[in-house]
Amino acid sequence: MTKQLLKPDYIFESSWEVCNKVGGIYTVLSTRAKTLQAAFPDRIFFIGPDVWRGKENPLFTEDESALRLWREHVKNEGLDVRVGRWNIPGHPISILVDFSPFYNQKNEIYTQAWLDYQVDSLHAYGDYDEASMFSYAAGKVVESFYRYYLSAQDKVIYQAHEWMTGLGALYVQKKVPEIATVFTTHATSIGRSIAGNNKPLYDYLFAYNGDQMAQELNMQSKHSIEKQTAHHVDCFTTVSEITNNECRELLDKSADVVLMNGFEDDFVPEKSDFASKRKHAREVMLRIANKLLGTQLDDDTLIIGTSGRYEFKNKGINVYLEALNRLTRDKNLKKNVLAFINVPGWVGEAREDLLERMNSDQNYTTPLKVPFITHWLHNMTHDQVLDMLKYLNMSNAADTKVKVIFVPCYLDGKDGILNESYYDLLIGMDLSVYPSYYEPWGYTPLESVAFHVPTITTDLAGFGLWVNSVTGHEGTLQDGVKVIHRTDYNYSEVADTIKDTVSDFSALSDQEITQIREHAASIAEKALWKHFIQYYYEAYDIALRNAEKRMKKQ
Structure with a gap:
């Protein structure tokens, strides 16, 4: 008999990314909100930082009448909040808090955290203070x-996301012990730092001491709040088995539940619009390439791409470029390849010379100078993508079968060159490549398969590991998701596998490609929130039961 799960009456979630789009956590929260709002109508409250104060926030609509009496009451407690709706599917209630007044009490807050939970804030720098003051303010909001x-x-x-909200979770647990606390780490701060500092993370994971590495990499404070929160909350969670390994070794604590990241497919076009949107996306990308390169690439061109944050090694941008370079010499490649890197860099302005060509109907036969990039960068001479293209001696010459284009801006529809949103271009790709070295989950390959675009990823990404568990074997191109085994030391084999997979894809018939695209979409369907929300209910149950036990001891 399955046990009856305890269900909460009210849920509070705090994150730096509530009504504030920064990275992947925004996707987690904003896509899941609809499912939870349906299950707990207006009894789920998202708490975020009021960093848009005085400016128009497109993601938040204030409602002066919402929770009016409490808002007046909370002012007397020295809290400045705005209440409204998050402009996402489900439109959940959101509370944005101004945390700046708490800077004056910073030393007292940190001292108390040390006395209560041995949180070491002595070595704080950078964004630690900002995150901690928000976190503390969020905790005060929930208490009130x-x-x-x-x-x-x-x-x-009370569910807190990332080290940035740990202080508030501990505050709530102390001040309002009746509330059950859940803490979710989406990536350990120290694991990300080890990977980002070019140290081998995986082969030596068992040998690393998290506290010692935090000292070595000057990460003591972030590591400390993350570790102490993980150990003290009622339920500690993370987003994938691969990150759970990190937590076990670096935080000395395994997750109680793994909360895998689902998504909603409401941003995927309807079947009736799919073909026309795909056709349009391909026309845009091919037109950009032909104007920039002075070529006449046609619709038979294989369009591939990578995207995400500009983490050159962690996201595998380096090995993607290496694979493309090897592909230029591959005798089995049956089509021209147009490879995009849609990764925001230190972007300057849209290229005037390219814009001029875009506005002309002329067919050009000569490339523009620097024929790899659509927008000028502020750091043209010190950019990792451009440096590696130069090092690999890539040319984008008319006679090479592989052309590479770096789009270094956010694809928000108003970049000045493509003027299309990211999803409106993604649909036109034939294949996407995300060969991550450090990737707790991996929304980009998941979004790709949702748009029926088969993808290449690795088993160092949480998503790749999950695909292997779904298929029961290492994901193949035929499954719609090719999952490459990646280690600290097999960079060259990974590059070869990417090259071979693209080459194999170029030889497939239309019928085979259609089948692969259908398999990709069916994997995406298995990751919808309606399937993954169950893990959250398990976490709530564990937290509520542990909070009950805690209260009995008091």
Whole structure:
């Protein structure tokens, strides 16, 4: 008999990315909100930083009438909040808090955290203070709300995301022990730092001491708040088995539940629009290439791409370029390849010379200078992508079968050259490549397969590992997701496998490609929130039961 899960009456979630689009956590929260809002209508509250104060925030609509009496009450407690709706599917209630007043109490707050939980804030620098003051303010908001509206009869969850919200989770646990706390780390700060500092992470994971590495890499404070929160909350969670290994070794704590990142497919076009949107995307990308390179690439060109944050090694941008270079010499390649790198860099302005060509109907036969990039960068001479293209002696010459184009800006539809959103271009790709070295989950390959675009990823990405568990074997091109085995030391084999996979794809018939695209889409369907939300319910149950035990001891 399956046990009855305890369900919360109210849920509070805090994250730096509530109504504030920064990275992947925004996708996690904003796509999941609809599912939770349906299950707990207006009893889930998202708490974010009011970093848009005084400016128009396109992601938040304030509602002066919402929670009006509490808002007046909370002012007397020295808290400045705005209440409204997050402009995402589900439109959940959001509370944005101004955390700046707490800087004056910073030393007292840090001292208390040390006395209560041995959180070491002595070595803080950079964004630590900002995140901690927000986190503390968020904790105060929940305490105030609970005292004003709720009682011990209500089952309440407080879920905090990343080290940046740890201080608030510990504050809530101390000040409002009736609330059950959940902490989710999406990537350990120290694991990301080890990988980012070019140290081998995986082969030596068992031998690393998290505290010692934090000292070596000057990460003591972030590591400390993350570790202490993981150990003290009622339920500690992470987003994939690969990150759970990190937590076990570097935080000395395994997750109680793995909360895999789902998504909603409401941003994927309807079947009736799919073909026309795909055709349009391909026309845009081929037109850009032909104007920039002075070529006449046609629709038979194989269009591939990578995207995401500009983490050259962690996201595998380096090995993608290496594979493309090897592909130029591959005798089995049956088509021209147009390879995009859609990764925001230190972008300057849109290229005037390219714009001029874009506005002309002329067919050009000569390339523009620097025929690899659509926008000028502020650091043209010190950019890792351009440096590696130069090092590999890539040319984009008319006679080479592989052309590479770096789009170094956010694809928000107003970049000045492509003027299309990321998803409106993604749909036109034939194949995507995300050969990550460090990737706790990996939304980019998941979004790709949702658009029926088969993808190449690795088993060092949480998503890649999950695909292997779904297929029951190492994902293949035929499955729609090719999962490459990646280690600290097999860079060259990974580059060869990418090269071979693209080459194999170029030889497939239309019928075979259609089948692969259908398999890709069916893998995406298995990752919808309606399937993954169950893990959250398990986490709530564990947290509520542990909070009950905690209260009995007090």
